[in-house]
Amino acid sequence: MNSETIVNLIKDWRGALLLVLVIGSLVGIYLAPPNPEKGLEGNLQFGLDLEGGSWLQMEFQSVVVTYSTSGSVEDLIDNLQTDLETDVTQIDADHLEIRKGVSRAELEPIFAASDASIVAYQKGVSQPTADDVKRILNEKVNALGMQDARINLLTPTGSEYPQYVRIELAGVDMATAQEIVGKQGMFEIRIQTTGNATEHVIYGDQITSVGVPQKDPRNQDWSVAFSLTDAGAQAFQKAAIEHGAVNNPESHFLVMLLDNETVYSAPLNQKLAAELRSGPVRSLSASTGLGDAGLEDAMELEIHLRAGALPVDVEVVGSGSVPAALGEQFKTVVLLAGVLALLAVGVMVYLRYREPTIVIPMLAVNVSEIIILLGIARFIQQLDLASIAGLIAVVGTGIDQLVIITDEVLHEGRVPSPSLYMKRYARALGIIAASVATVVIAMFPLALMDLSTLRGFAIITILGAMVGILVTRPAYGKIIMAILSK
Incomplete structure (x- = not known):
């Protein structure tokens, strides 16, 4: 392409949008703020898979009971608190949260003595309590200046109550991670x-x-x-x-x-x-004021009054760590895998078309898509092995969709007329849009679930699909039109 064609592409809104997003992503990664110490990593956030660090999975020592009673609910709660020496809160008219790890057999005599019976018994905590735990842990982590932390509530299949909390701390050893969870403030x-x-x-x-x-x-x-x-x-x-x-x-x-x-x-x-x-x-x-600001201050004060203690006891049921040296090795392997994937895709596309003027724009658009995704992830998502797998998957699906566009607009290797080109291009975008909708629908539940090992993959895959259909595919359509017209 000559300089006049390039200028025309930049003037077109599709090419201009792609260029602006790529430049904005690079600025976000490397210049906002500058981070020369990290070199090529810039401001990207890496999870403990790639940074090294520790994770703890803790089980709430609490149960939620569905009950029925012919007596006073207040008396039932008082009896439970006295006999079990723990806090008991009423979730709603039919559910109690008992903040102690007790069995159903231990609870039944207390309920019977209070003219009540247990309808259902589940381990875990109510959603408000789980949110409090997550908020307190976030407060502790942020107070120590550890931004690369991930805290997830885990709910077993078939239950509506969170039973576990998992905390991942990149760049933190196991002893420090356990101290963060267990330490109370003064x-x-x-x-x-x-x-x-x-x-x-x-x-x-x-x-x-x-x-x-x-x-x-x-x-x-x-x-x-x-x-x-x-x-x-x-x-x-x-x-x-x-x-x-x-x-x-x-x-x-x-x-x-x-x-x-x-x-x-x-x-x-x-x-x-x-x-x-x-x-x-x-x-x-203690009064904290009016409106949303007053509520936010009240929520923070509640944590401080507890001195950072969790509202319910937790027990560590799983833990692990990744040494920093192993994390650096993973980074090298991941970078190599990404480069090899891109090269392999480039070779296959060249073997199909035997035309560098088609292959190079394809790879350039694919690389720009990865840069945009990294620019978005820099603000919302840690990069762990699952997220990197999502990026590599985006490389493959992205090239697939660019091939669909190229094949659709070419007819027996010949350049179609402009009107026919637009019809075929619109048909190709329709096929791609259906594919994107399928991907988003399939990945959306995983993106919402607190499964930390899959959530990053789902989020990156959805973002890749959306960036593709809204930005890079329209831009490629304009670029390939300019190339074919020559």
Whole structure:
């Protein structure tokens, strides 16, 4: 192609879109921000398969029970909490979450004594509890500056309740991974005395329970309720009286710290100050504000009040690690496999057409598609072995579709008229669109499921199919038209 043809292709919206996306992807990978230390890797995120690291799979020590009762649900919950010494929460009218790994045989006598019976029994936790666990683990990982982490909830087939959580930490050894999961932070509540000075009141071990964020129906404020031990409530009352907070609450802030970092600060409530004058108060509530911002702050405060502890115990049932040296070796092998796949495809296409002016644009469009996919993955997806397999699959299916377009528009090796070309090109795109729809429908369930070994493959495959039908196939159609017209 001469320079005039190239200019015309760039001016066409299909060629211009392809060029802009390729340049934007390269900027995202290498220049936003610049990362010269990683060389060709740029800003791409690699999973532990290629980076090295550790993974833990943990089982929730909790069960969900479907029940029926002729008595009081409150009495049933109280009996369960007393006999099992654990938290019990009501999911809905027919389901209880018992946050302890107990068998059905252990539960039946307690239910029978409360005029209730067990209808169904499943291991696992409710979805809100599972979401809390994932949120707390994310908070821990982010607080330590570990961005290359993947946390997935796993639900066994036939169950509606998550039973496992899997955490993958690229570049982290096994001992550190276990410490991240099990470590609780140092939580402290202090009270403002004079000026900016504060005085210690209680530590996190004096907090007995933490509620979920609730919205006040009167003023629409979000808040988090929590309870103190008797000793904690007495220490809180003593500090409030001693420093004058009960008389002038607006001038005395309560400051909450996690690992010496302030996570909440607000003046003492007038109503609470009045209650503290007459005696200790065990049940407290921290207000975080209105709207989505207030809800987000309340959710974070709930985690901090728990001092990073998970709402339900977990037991490690599986673990593994990939040494960093082995991860680097995998990267080399994967890169070699990708290059060989591209070369093999190029050879087969050349043997079919015997025409470099067709083969080179095909490979160039295929490479540009991979660059665009990597540019998107840089923001949304870690690259593990499954994702790389998806990229290699995109190379093969992409060339297949370009061959369909080329074969359709050629007739016995001759160039068709422009009107006939457009008809055949439209027919080829129709065939490809049906193929893309099939791929997306087949991969979509895998992309939504928390199966970490397959999800990356599904996401990359779907993205490849969409980028192909929306960007690279139309661009190739314009390019091959220009080539055939010569």
